[in-house]
Amino acid sequence: MQIRLMLDKVASIKIERKKNIKKKRQSHRGFLFVSCLYKLRSNQTHLLSGFSVLAPAIFSLSVQAATQTTGQMVQFDIKAQRADKALIEYAKQTEQTVVFSYELAKQYDANSVYGFYTQLDALEALLGGTELDAVVDQNGLLSIKLKQINRNDNNMMKLSAVSAAVLPALLAVNSQGVNAAEEVAQEKIEKIAIVGSRVAGRSVEDLPVPVDILSAEALENTGQTEVGRMLQSIAPSFNFSSSAISDGTDALRPATLRGLGPDQTLVLINGKRRHQASIIHINGSVGRGTAGTDMNAIPASAIKRIEVLRDGAAAQYGSDAIAGVINIVLKDGSEGGKAAINYGQYSEGDGETINLDFNKGFALGDDGYLNTTINYRDRAPTNRAGLHGSCQFYGCTELSDGTLLAGDPRELTADRDTFRIGDADSQQFGLTINTGYELGDGELYGFITYSTRENESAAFFRHNANAGGNPVLQDNDATIPLGFLPKINTTIDDISYNFGYKTEFDNDASLDLSYTYGENSIDYTTSDTINASYANFLRYDQGLSAADIRTTIPREAYAYGMELSLQTINIDFTQNFDDYSLAMGAEIRTDEYRILEGSEYAYRDYDTTNGVSIYNDLSGGVGSEDASGGSQGFGGSSPASSVDESRDVISFYVDAEAYVIEDVILSGALRYDNYKGFGDTVNFKLAGNWSVTDDISLRGALSSGFRAPSMQQLYFNNVSTQFVVDTNGNLVAEEVGTFRNDSTLAQSLGIPKLKEEKSQNRSLGIVYNVTDNINVTVDYYSIDIDDRIVISDRLGKGLSTSLDAALNSAGAGVGQFFLNGADTETRGVDFVATWNTEGLGGTLDFTLAANFTKTDVVSLFSPAGSSLETVSVDDIFSAEDISIIEEWQPEDRINLSALYQRDDWTVNLSLNRFGEYTVEDGGRQTYGAEILTDVKVNYFVTEDLSVNIGANNLFDVYPDKNEIGNSRSGTIVDASGNTVISSSGVFDYSRRSAPFGFNGAYYYVGAEYRF
DSSP: OEEEOOOOSEEOOBOOOOSSOOGGGGGGTTOOOSSOEEEEETTEEEEEOOOOOOSSOEEEEOOOOOSOOTTSOEEEEEOSEEHHHHHHHHHHHHTOOEEEEHHHHTTSEEOOEEEEEOHHHHHHHHHTTSSEEEEEETTOOEEEEEHHHHHHOTTEEEGGGOOTTTGGGGGGOOSHHHHHHHTTOOSOOBOOOEESOSSOOOOGGGOSSOEEEEEHHHHHHTOOSSHHHHHHHHOTTEEEOBOSSOGGGGTSOOEEETTSOGGGEEEEETTEEOOOOSOOOOSSSTTTTOOOOOTTSSOGGGEEEEEEEOSOOHHHHOTTTTSEEEEEEEOOOSSOEEEEEEEEEETTSOOOEEEEEEEEEEEOTTSEEEEEEEEEEEEOOOOOOOOOOSOOSTTOEEOTTSOEEOOSGGGGTOOSOOOOOSSOEEEEEEEEEEEEEEETTEEEEEEEEEEEEEEEEEOOOBOSSOTTTSOBOTTSSBSSTTOBOOEEEEEEEEEEEEEEEEEEOTTSEEEEEEEEEEEEEEEEEEESOOBHHHHHIIIIISOOOHHHHHHHSOOEEEEEEEEEEEEEEEEEEEEEOSSEEEEEEEEEEEEEEEEEOOOHHHHOOTTEETTEESSTTOSTTSSOSOOOOSBTTSOOOOGGGOEEEEEEEEEEEEEEEEEEETTEEEEEEEEEEEETTTEEEEEEEEEEEEESSSSEEEEEEEEEEEEOOOHHHHHOOEEEEEEEEOTTSOEEEEEEEEEOTTSHHHHHTTOOOOOOEEEEEEEEEEEEEOSSSEEEEEEEEEEEEEEEEEEOOOEETTSOHHHHHHHHHHTOSEEEEEEEEEEEEEEEEEEEEEEEEEETTEEEEEEEEEEEEEEEEEEEOOOTTSGGGGSOHHHHSOHHHHHHHHTSSOSEEEEEEEEEEETTEEEEEEEEEEOOEEEESSSEEEEOOEEEEEEEEEEESSSSEEEEEEEESTTOOOOOOOOSSOOSOEEEEOTTSOEEEEESOSOSSOSSOBTTOSOOOEEEEEEEEEO
């Protein structure tokens, strides 16, 4: 189920009755409920403006119901909890109005109700064993009272005595029964905590910007086990592209929104800023030169819902919120829980995955909760590599037709399945705790998230005939005769914790003070490798024989580590007046970034000093004298590249919201941020909504935004082996240095410090409630980004004399830098339509969602006054760099899903269309659109136990075969002309960008027990 709602800070506020209320709510003037009015239209929840309290303090939730009969079976999922909270859930899930005394209901504990019930049976089961009873007055208003009171009230009748002819009145409750109680109302209302506008209680017709709220059920129905893949399956504006042999990117994939960069989307946990991952993507993949957030660090089983704000929000949240905001809300149940197991594998027989979940809620007395989740996921690697078609040994001869004649007899029997291209081997453990406790006049709250993930991916195979990476020894054979496949082992640890206190005052104000800490670290270890230069050191310096070298040379090394952390203190104040609401707050933040040096063996070049080979002329013509330094596959970081940097950020914001005239809401926000480094920035946002009719609303927003340079862009530096396509179309290894802007080399070139990106966001949309069961929204958006931070191409010698001198001084052959070097324009449309109906003896929920987006690089420029100014921008930023920004993600995504529920059966069917995308990698190739089919069937064996079976990519769809940027292609024949191997290369599918991967069909089974 997708729910659409407005997103902003978490707020729990008391609010005065608005005088200028919308016409359709004028009949409720003066009647204030102790919570908010829920409107569920087409199975979508929209928080409406709050109304009033029946003295003494009556808690009421009003629901505009869809047409249905009381005898219809409804699926309930209400945990055992305090009766007031249980009744709120009942009202939402049945789409009914329920009026009850908050002070009375909170004294009792309701029972859990899970599974399919009629509305009557569910309410009886919910209140069984309590002193509460449900009654309906002559106006059809459902109330909860003490049993003895019900017997003396001549105007009430017990729910059990209500006939099927009377109960439908509940589903069409008008304001008459409510108006009768208005005259005794107080002018105060207490609203429950919501994630939405700082003014709680806006309906979907009031929202100025589009938001998707994805429930835990919707996430589970995707059948995916990773949060990133779950989001991609049901939110078309979200992309989670795969790549292969891209170092750390294999372990931590980039997540993007609206086709922008991973670092242009802000992620929150329970409304609090989430830290980024420590990795920065520097190889050729989606998001090259950026650092995003690890979306898979939070177990899906710990998530209550995910909210995706599809609009710029830097004036509300600060840096990064250019494309939008993703808010992950953790589960907060005080009782109940579940244990689940899921097993699956791909149709090729690999990628075996086991996922274990355990979630449990605990009550902290009568006033608090502690909800905890434990997750373990073990995923085996996949491999879709082609065969190794080039010669692995020395001695091959090229024939006139381009084929290769084998020379070394080992060539005839060599293993041709040498690469591993696909998903990494991965094991992850996750723990999440979310808690809250009523203390004094407020709530003490907090959360802890922790995950540790072990990944193993593969690098390029180093064959025998590779003098630089697998040097020849004195016996005239390579150090590792049959070659070796280096493995990149990553350990990713992620931890965050938050605690705060939120209180409400009698003057309709609230105050929220909180502290948040988050840290992500990644450690790289290269295994099944060698430091090739060390083999020469052992030969020439230590005098070892070839046999001794092979048994002595180390095969593993710690490359380096990275850590990124943030500490944030937030204070948020809200005040509500008769005609408008005001909020203001401040944030103090410290960002820290560290690069930890690797072991000497991982980075040192043992046969070279100051760029000069030290073993020249010692080989006697047999074997290598100068080989590559550092561990093959993934080199280490030296002490000179170590980093320990921090920066401080201070921010202030204010925003307001008001009805300026009837049916028109305007909101505005202003934010000031000061960063150590580039200084300060001020941003604004204006948004509005006009309810043209009861069923049609227009909404729009205009805002400025910014993104501060990430700590990684400011301070990351290293030398790595990157495989790039040369001018002849061949894939070759290149040692590339990434230099920070305050490095000696960058300063000698006059490269300035990075400054913030600046954005302008505009959006305009329409919300149309076609019927009570059909809802359509269409939103157009425009995002212009100036001074976008991009990483340059690999700049070599010969472009300018000053660059040549700088590279020589640094001992580097090729260098790349982070620059404010591009202006981009993004235009797009989001479309969402929902239809909820009955059919086939059950309920049917349809959702059609689509995103169409296009990004263009409209300007490229080099730093003014620097030595790079004399270099052509076409050399500084290659066609591939531009293509990554403009083309490597699909220009359109369309999702059509259907959810069918009947008795104990639930079936979810989804069609996902991934539009065309183009990759430039030595050549250009456009990959065609594909439609993937996902299906999941769930059956409740008992009230608590369910089993499921399903498939993702049911029909085994793959992207188009790769035609560019391939490697290890060729045809080899023996002396008789017989073909030994003929292969187009090892990359059957693009390793650069694969929006839905290239693993094929995935089939799974699972079971879940709820308690």
